[in-house]
Amino acid sequence: MTTFDTSVPPTLRKLDMERLFLRKRLVSLAFPLIILAYLVYVFFAFDVPGLAERLNPQNARTLVADSYSYKTHVTRDNRSGEVSVAIEGERKGAYPQGEAPEWVQLATASSDVTIIDLEDGYVVRFGSETVEFDIPGYGTIRATPSRSAGVQAEFPAGDLPDWINASKNRLAITTEAGRLTVTRNRAEVFRYFAGWELFFFTLDSPYHGVGLGKLMTLAATGEAGAIFHDFWTNKMWRHQDVAWAIFETLLMAFLGTMGAGMIALPLAFAATRNFMPLRTIRFATRRLFDFVRGVDSLIWTVVLARAFGPGPLTGALAILVTDTGTFGKIFSEALENVDQKQIEGVASTGAKPAQRYRFGVIPQITPILLSQLLYFLESNTRSATIIGAITGGGIGLLLTQAIITQKDWEEVAYYIVLIILMVMLMDWLSGWLRSRLIKGEQGRKGRKTKSGKALLLP
Amino acid sequence: MPDPAIFRQISSKPQVHLTAFAQILPVRADMSSTTQVSLMTDVSAEAPNVADIRADYAALIQRKRLYGGALLAVFVAMMVAGFRVADDRNAGSFSDGFTRIFDYPGEVLSEATEKAAQLPGHVMTFFPALVETLNIAAAATLLGAIAGTVLSLLATRGLARWPSLIPLFRRVLDICRAIPEIVIALVLIFLLGGGPVPAMIAIAIHTAGALGKLFSEVNENASLKPVEGLSSVGASWAQRMVLGVFPQVGPNYVSYALLRFEINIRASAILGFVGAGGIGYELRNAMSWGQGRYDEAAAIFLLLFLTIVLVDQLSGKLRDRLTYGAQS
Known part of the structure; x- marks a missing residue:
């Protein structure tokens, strides 16, 4: 109980109070202002105003369009006159020679004109010399490519609309039904379809x-x-490789987390006050944990990749090393909070030291141990994706490869969906296992009590 | 991110595992079950048979051990098989690489000690990059915390602005949390070019999801009385949240955000490595120069290590103060 100092006159006390209120108000005003000032500083430090110039709208359009649609290329080699049809213009998506989808009428013996029907009246004809494009509401464009004179194009009368791009050597027409480009060497039609091809x-x-x-x-x-074999060995989407990559990622997370737990548990005993009487060893173990934790997982990944080369083992080891430090810290804190009475009770029955640990200590820390292991298993699935992108292994590698090509955005979208599903599945699985294995943990109910050093690094 | 709240919950009630004692003290366990059985046999009027009970108990223990042993065997088999698969699919094998783990750090260290005089210079050179990494982490944490706050309030029962949309906002949080930062960062680098902004956005999105989940758990424990009081005097939703909820949850929010800041520094260093600027980018450059420039790599390693340790310590102190008050 604080005694009230009656010698201070009320007016002075009121003044004091008002000063306090003013200070509180200023603080509560200053806090958002500081945040705002910092964000303004970052706004300019990161050159956000210049971002608009750096934004590549063409890339954005390609990305969005490609992630939900695909295009089929109909290409004529102007030198040989051969017409080929390929999905996404890739060899693995090519139609066999002489075959085409029904909207392409290949040249036959009787007529040497290939007719490509883009629907709604848009028709492209590859003649023996000339390429014709009928555009409803505009007219017919004729282009004659030749080795010597480039691309000579005839347009209907009037100014060129901005969706036609014509120069001496190249003609590009973009319509909503499809695109046509004609160069000296080839004429190519792109037709877009929704969905993921093949x-x-x-x-x-x-x-x-x-x-x-x-x-x-x-x-x-x-x-x-x-x-199943045809689906599994699909060359375009490589389902087999993708399944392996996901398995590799999960493997990295599993091996890394469990291995770290297995290494950290015995070491954690050496870092506690109640189990390790020697101060020097205790100190050394703790500093080891701090060091391993402090060296970022990025550095461990880089160092280990040098020794082991790219692959899932490197990723697993990187996770293992980083998490050994974290687990060591968590476990040793849990061990320091162990109830001595149970150990004494076990000892009083004549248990040997090994039995004392097994039956007096381990049951007390099992819930913490298991729940932390499972939490980290989930969070390491995400880390394994990231580490895989750096060292080269698992779904992270496939993702970076697909992004580097800058055109397989449908694959990028596919991988992203798979990664999200994988992480959410692991999240659910780790939660389910936790509720099954650890009695007394029922979801998120109950008020949190104030105890222990609760905030830990993942 | 693992949820510390669960850990707190568990550690607060260490369980006494009676079975463990029972295994050591079969006699005493027998006695207790004998008394139990004798009570039951009073009804069925049959003499208790100690030998039977002992056999039953032994069978029970046997079965428990069998399950435990089988589980352990499965676990060990998974570890061994998993390790062998990983070893097979790796470029270099474990046995080869194991001896070479310290080759690279050794080379870096020896070169760094040779050129120790240049180290302070390198540290100064890369300091701006470090500041950029820290800025990415801080800005992302701030933006993520703001977004996470709003989303968590919208996803908490009793506080939500539109209660029927709670499941939607929960799923949004789940998805934000599930996306690894690198995925968004790589796509944004393609769109915006390299630089800190893609990394910042990517980390902020993940942070919003991770913090939003933690915040909504904090929110669930907040008392609704101030909120009801405020609504009874006609306060709007935003006023109810700012004046009624924030004072209750503020310290927890800040403490979680600080923890996230530590994590985000590491994340922003990693994203730098894939081209998003900051110290990670410098590290990749220094490494790709190869031998002869390892002193630069060493300087970056040192900077990163010191920063992480320092921030860990500072934020740990600060978080302790927030949780236990300044006096302790």
Whole structure:
């Protein structure tokens, strides 16, 4: 109880109070102001105003369009006159020579004109010399490419609209039905379709374009193996490689987390006051934990990648080393909070030291141990993705590879979806295991008590 | 991010594992079960058979041990098989690499000690990059904390502005939390070019998800009385939150945000390595120069290490003060 000093007159006390209020108000005003000032500083330090110039709208458009749609290329080699059709213009998506989707009429013996129907009246014709493009509401454009004179184009009368880009050697027309580019060497039509192309079967598979119902019947009649094989070895989407990559990522997280736990547990005993009487060893172990934690996982990754080369083992070891320090800290704190009475009780029955640890200590820290291991398993799935992108392993590697090509955005989108699902699944799994393995932990209910050093680094 | 709250909950009630004692003290356990059985046998009027009970108990223990042993065997098998698969798919094998772990640090160290005189100079050179990394982490933490606060309030029962949209905001938080920073950063680098902004946005999104989840747990423990009081005098939703909820949850928020700041420094260093600026970018450059420039790499290692240790210590102190008050 504080005694009230009655010698101070009330007016002075009131003045004091007002000063206090003023100070509080100033502080509560200053706090947001400081944050605001900092954000303004960052705004200019990071050159956010200049961001608009650096933003590449073309890239943005490609990215968005490509992530949900694909294009089919119809290409004519102007020298040989050969026409080829390929999805995304890639060899692995190419139609066999002489075959084409129904909207492309390849040249036959009787007529040497290839007709590409882009629908809604948009039609492109590859003649023997001239390329014609019918555009409803505008007219027909004729372009004649030649080795000597470049691309000579004839347009309907009037000014060129801005969706036509014509120069001496190149003609590019962008319409909503598709794109046409004509250069000296080749004429190419792009037609866009929604969806991810050839996701299940590539063109060389007999199951391409077969409906789901028919596929089911085929599978039931004994072709299930072949169907799965064609899907699994899909060259465009590489389902097999992707599954392996996800497995590798999970493997990195699992090996790293569990290995770190196994190494950290015995070491943690050496860092506690109640189990390690020698101060020097205690000090040394603690500093070791601090050091391993302080050296960032980035540095460990870099160092270990030098020794082990790229791959999942390097990632697992990087996680292992980093988390050994963290686990050591957590476990040793848990061990210091262990109740001595239980150990004494076990000892009073004549238990040997090993039994004392096994039955007096371990049961007390098992809940903390398990819940931390499972939490880290979940968070390390994310770390493994990141480390994989640096050292080269797992889904992180596939993701960086797909981004580096700068055109396979549908694959990037696919991988991102897979990564999110993987992390969410691990989150759910670790929560489920925690609730199953640790009695007394029922979700998030109950008020949190104020105890222990609770805030830990993941 | 692992949730410390659970840990707190568990550590607050260490459990007494009776089975552990029972294993050591079969006699006493037998006695207790004997008394129990004798009570039951009073009803069925049959003589208790100590030998039977002992056999039952032994069988129970046997089964427990069997399950435990099987679980352990599965775990060990998974570890061994997993290790072998990882070893197979790695470029270099574990046994080869193990002896070479210290080669690279050794080279870096020896070169750094040779050119020890230049080290302060390098430290000064890379200091601006370090500041950039710290700025990325701080700005991302701030933005993420602000977004996380709003999202967590919208996702907490009793506080939400639109209660029917709670599941939606929860899913938004889940997805933000699930996306690794590097995914967003790489895509944004493609759009915006290298630099700190992609890293900042990427980390901020993940931070918003991670902090939002922690914040909403804090919110659930906040008393609703001040909120009700404020609404009874006609306060708007924003006023109720700022005046009724924030004073209750403020210290916890700040403490979680500080913890996140530590994590984000590491994350921003890593993102720098993939081209987002800051000290990570310098590190990659210094490393790609190879031998002869290892002194620069050593300077960067040193800077990063010291920064992380320093920030860890400072924020640990600050968090302790927030949790336990200034006097302790």
